[in-house]
Amino acid sequence: MKPLQFVDDVVIRFAGDSGDGMQVTGSQFTNTTALAGNDLSTFPDFPAEIRAPAGTLAGVSGFQIRFSSSDIFTPGDAPEVLFAMNPAALKANIAxxxxxxxxxxxxxxxxxxDFEKAGLTxxxxxxxxxxxxxxxxxxxxRMTKEAIEGLGLGTKEVDRTKNFFALGMAYWLYNRDPMATEAWIQQKFKPPFVEANLRAMRAxxxxxxxxxxxxxxxxxxKADLPAGRYRNILGSQALAIGLVVGSQKAGVPLFLGSYPITPASDILHQLAGYKQFNVxxxxxxxxIAAIGAAIGASFGGAIGVxxxxxxxxxxxxxxxxxxxxxxxxxxxxxxQRGGPSTGLPTKTEQSDLMQAMYGxxxxxxxxxxxxxxxxxCFDAAVEAVRVAVTYMCPVxxxxxxxxxxxxxxxxxxxVSSIQDFAVKFRTEPEGFKAYLRDAGTLARPWVRPGTPGLEHRIGGIEKAEHTGNVSYDPVNHERMIHLRAEKIARIEVPDVEVHGDPGELLLIGWGSTAGAIHSGVDMARARGHKVAYAHLRWLNPLPKNLPAVLRSFKKVLVPEMNMGQLSRILRAETLVDCIAITKVQGQAFKVSEIYKTILNHSTRSDA
Amino acid sequence: MTTEPKPLLTKKDYMSDQIIRWCPGCGDYAILAQAQTVFAELQIPRENLVVVSGIGCSSRFPYYVSSYGFHTIHGRAPTIATGLKVSRPELSVWIVTGDGDALSIGGNHTAHMIRRNVDVQVLLINNRIYGLTKGQYSPTSEAGKKTKSSPFGSVDHPMLPLAFALGCDASFVARSVDVFTVQQRDVLKAAYHHRGTSFVEIYQNCNIFNDGAWDQLVDKTIREERCLFLEHGKPMVFAGGKKGIKLNGMRPTVVDIGAGITADDCLVHDETDPFLGAILARMDYPDFPVPMGVIHRKERPTFDREMNAQVEEIVAAKGKGDLQALVTGRETWMVG
Known part of the structure; x- marks a missing residue:
């Protein structure tokens, strides 16, 4: 029996050709790891091409998973084990x-x-x-072939099972019970392939x-996570489920209009399967048709998405x-994905913030x-629906x-603990005007067509303040511009919270950089640096306390995966000299990159 | 307890309080009046009537009808109407659009709405010119047309709206003219009764930028000579019964009735025949009389009903979704 060594934190990566089944291998390893009770974080990385020529760098598909006995926030900077199914996968990932x-x-x-295909000499x-x-x-x-001999499979089919061989090795290496994957194989494949994949994995x-x-x-x-029932979930799944829960909390049907596009299509796929939820x-x-139909559905009394x-x-x-x-x-x-234009369809970026704000x-x-x-993504989706129906605005x-x-x-x-925000459609004709606003939220009434006595017309031409009739009046136009802006400004958003040491150095981010910033700051503080971080859930409106928070630090850094879009907004809105820390490589920040940034900008408390 | 019967709605009930801002003499006035008359004849409850439009002169239409209305953005009325009709199939949704709105900037949406067979009425008001932008050639303008944007004549080839619609497998295709008041009302009523996308092309005169665009057809003195008023099951005759349409192989020909040829020898209109529809949609003046009325009508499943039927089937099979089960998922583990 070989010795068993306890470790706290592991990062491994499976890499191979697009056709090698690395995403399957990765997600199976993930499920098993989740069921074993670790905290985990995954990062699939695949090419835009469905099947680039086999063996080339363009076709390399990877799946990284980090799993840990403690709370983690990123899929890890660097793997310690790399499964490389061919030279191209090795070359693309070895760094x-x-x-x-x-x-x-x-x-x-x-x-x-194969070396030639991978550009190696x-x-x-x-x-x-x-x-x-x-x-x-x-x-x-060879070993996969031997293991499944006699099942009557062709060379190509045999070749397709070798990812399970790799998975079996990984399971042994990390002392994992392959039971969940065995059950999955039984359910997923047809007879000769069930046996073939099982044998390959066991081999x-x-x-x-x-x-x-x-x-x-x-x-x-096992990780020491708060007690409760857990599941593993992808961001796109969490978002789709959040939209469904949001629509049910609002008490209105959910209508999704969408056109397939990477990497958003998964939300469409998920929601398409949820029709029994009034979806x-x-x-x-x-x-354009996708959003047009969503707007039409919202006009009809659904929440358009x-x-x-x-x-x-x-x-x-x-x-x-x-x-x-x-x-x-x-x-x-x-x-968001890498841009501009088609850009990097399967890679990540945060470069659409200005577009969202002003586009x-x-x-x-x-x-x-x-x-x-x-x-x-779940909480954010519920929140998006809540704000949309509460303030009658696009989110x-x-x-x-x-x-x-x-x-x-x-x-x-x-689910029952999530607060309801049931929509109240206007049905009372007395005193109705299409653009008469709620005194608090400035929301106009939402009326379902089909409601007698409330017939009204809306459209893209400027509206008269209360009636909503077409108006070209110059003063009314300016008034409406202010009212629409004021309505958004009134959206109640929570104050931004600061974690860490006050007064010296603040790292503030938004979106998916949260994990890397959190971890980088933790790392620096553990080494004696006086630093804090804050994260923005809301970009518009910004939290009310934000200017005061930013002003309370000597230096503010804004790590983001673009050329400094948030830093510009923060400068404009708060007049604080926020320094952009940018990375635009189609890849997330590594914790070490955040840590090094802190080193460059901070002093140690014991220095 | 007795309930008083609701008073009948009149044309006036469908007129909004907004001042109509079309140019004096615009053909849109006549179309609006016919539509309002038809709404009253059909007694469509105002709360269930929704007029959706894009951008262009004709797209101001919703403001003038005292129902629900949505004046959207250029070319996109079919998208908004699709979302509305799918989520609220019980509403009567009417799209009012123009040749630029429906066929140029919104051509894509028009095509897909028709092929999906969304149950809406489409009034394509065709004046062969861009009016609201003040006089550029449109996708139905004749080749060589001199306009502000084509001072030496347009080199664009015009499209045939009804042939285009049939190419998208339209389930209802009809034609009328702004000044053909009675015939137009018949067409609009037929469009209303048809389940599916009812695509109605209405020739309209823009007296400012393209005055007289249809004069060769619509003048009272020549109307009968140059238009072919279709009736299902009836032979195709025109010019007061003096002329008819016969098929010569696959091509239609104009024949004189008399001298051995009677109306019974002429082609009989069959609305349900898409091949015949394809022939009619291509017939144009001066080679042929222009077909008017219902050119093609054949029921097929509508998108909005199919979408909703699917949801009902799934709910019937799986039951109403259990939200907690959705959130919990299949594979879970306990901590603590």
Whole structure:
């Protein structure tokens, strides 16, 4: 029996060709890890091409998972184990591997032909380039083939099971029970493939146990999470479920208008399966039709939602302005990706903040909020629906590819404990005017067509203040501009909270950088630096206490995955000299990058 | 207890308090009047009537009807109407649009609304010009047309709106003219009774930017000669019964009635035949009389009903969704 070593925190990455099943391997490992009670965070990274030529760098697909016995906020900076199914996967990922880390290489794919495809001139397993790492060569192909001999499968089909061989090895290495994956295989595949995949996985497990390649296996104890029932959830799932819960709390049907676009399509896929929850999903002919239909549904008394990514947002701009003008509730989800133009469709970025804030013709302010983690997508979605129906306005909810595709354990909320915000449609004709506002929220009444005596017309032309009739009056126009802005400014948002040491250095972020900033600040404080962090859920309106908070620090840094969009907004709104810390590589910040940034800007308290 | 019967709605009940801002002499006045008359004839409850429009002169229509209305953005009326009708299938949704709105900037949406067969009435008011932007050529303007944006003549080729609609497998296609008041009302009523996208092209005169665009057809003295008023099951004759349409192979030809040819020898109109519809949609003056009335009508499932039926089926099969079960998911574990 090989020794079992307890460790607190592990990061591993599976990498291979798009056709190698790395996403399946990664998500199975994730489920098993979740069921084992670790905290975890995942980061799938795949190419935009569905099947780029096999063996090339363009086709490399990866899945990173970090799991831990304590509370974690990011999928980890650097893996300590890399499963590389071919030379291209090795080449594309080796720079991230921790020095001294382990490469498990699928030996069969390391031939001169494969080196050529990957743009290598020699065998990296033998040319000394991996001297700083532990290299474990495994002939997965041969052993998989032997394991499933006699099932009558062709070479290609045999080849497709080797990801389960790799998974079996990983399960042995981290002392995991493969039971959940076995059940999944039984359910997912047809007869000969059930047996083939099971055998491949068991063979990988047995191989890792038997050979002398691995001296130890590792055990990550259960995380000390708050008590309760947990599930693992992807950001896109959490967001879709949040929209459903939001619509039910509002007591109105949910209508999704959407056009497929990476990485937002998963929300459409999820919601399309939830029709029993008073949900309608409309796959429109284009991005504009998607939002147009959502606006039409909102006019009809549903909560209209449209989901997209950056290029789709650009197309929706005019219709968003219509929703601003007609003051209808609407939720617009932008799962941001690398831009501009088609940009980096499968990579993450936060570069649509200015677009969300200002990307329309005319003075067209609306509510903007952002989710900060995969599970937070749920809360942010409920909140977006609540604000849309309470204030009768469009709400932009920003997430990004990193949040949508990432997963983490989620303490399942008790739905009944989430507060209702039931919509009250106006039905009383007496004194009705389409643009007569609530004194507090400035919301105009929401009337379902079909209500007798409340017939009215709305549209994109400027409205007369109370009646909503067409008005070209110059003073009325200015008054309405102010009223629409005032309504958004009145949205009640919680104060921003500061975590850490007051007065010296503040890191403030928004969206998916939350985990990296939190962890980086924790790391720096543990090493004696006086630093704090804050995170913005709401971008418009900004929290009321924000200017005072920013002014209370000597220095404010704004890490964001763009060229400094939030820092500009903060400067404009607070006149505080906020320094942008930018990264625009289609990749999330590493904790170490945040930590190094803090080092460059801080003094140690004991210095 | 007795309930008083609701008083009948009159045309006036569908007139809003807004001042109509079309140019004096605009053909839209006549179309608005016919529509309001038809709404009253059909006794559509005002609260269940929704007029949706895009942008253009004709798109001001909703403001002038005292029902629910939505004046949207250029070309997008079909999208808003689709979302509305799917979520509220019990409403009577009418789209009022123009040649630029429906066929140029909104061509994509028009096509997809028609193929989906969303149960709405579409009044495509075609004046072969951009009016609201003050006189540029439109997608139905004739080739060579001189306008502000084509001083040397447009090199664009015009499209055939009804052939386009049939190309999208329209379930209802009809034509009328702003000044054909009685015939227009018949067409609008037929459109209302049809379940599915009822696509009605209405020739309209823009007396400011394209005056007389349809004069060759609509003048009282020549109307009968140059228009073919269709009736289902009746032979296609015109010019007071002196002329008719016969098929010569796959092509229609104009024949003189008399001298051995009777009305019974002429092509008989069959609204349900899409092949015949395709022929009629391509017939144009001066080679042919222009077909008026219902060119094609054939029921097929509507998008809004299918969408809602699917939801009902799923609820019937799975029951109403359990929200807590959705949030909890299938695989969970306990901590503590």
């Amino acid at each position: 991230d591997l921790k020095k001294g880390g382990m490469v498990v290489a699928n030996q069969e794919k390391f031939t001169p032909k 020699s065998n990296p397993l033998e040319d000394g380039s991996l001297d700083e790492y532990r290299v474990v060569k495994v002939d997965m192909a 990988g497990h047995a191989y890792a146990e038997t050979v002398e390649l691995f001296e130890t296996r590792f055990e990550v104890p 309608q999903t409309f796959q429109a002919e284009d991005e 449209t989901t997209t990514s950056g290029p789709g947002m650009a197309l929706k701009g005019e219709a968003i302005g219509l929703a601003v003008m007609t003051e209808l509730p609407l939720v617009i989800v932008n799962v 329309r013709n005319g003075e067209a302010p609306l509510a903007v909020l952002a989710a900060s983690s995969p599970t937070d 932009i909810l920003l997430t990004d590819g990193y949040l949508a595709n990432g997963s983490e354990p989620w303490k399942v909320p008790d």
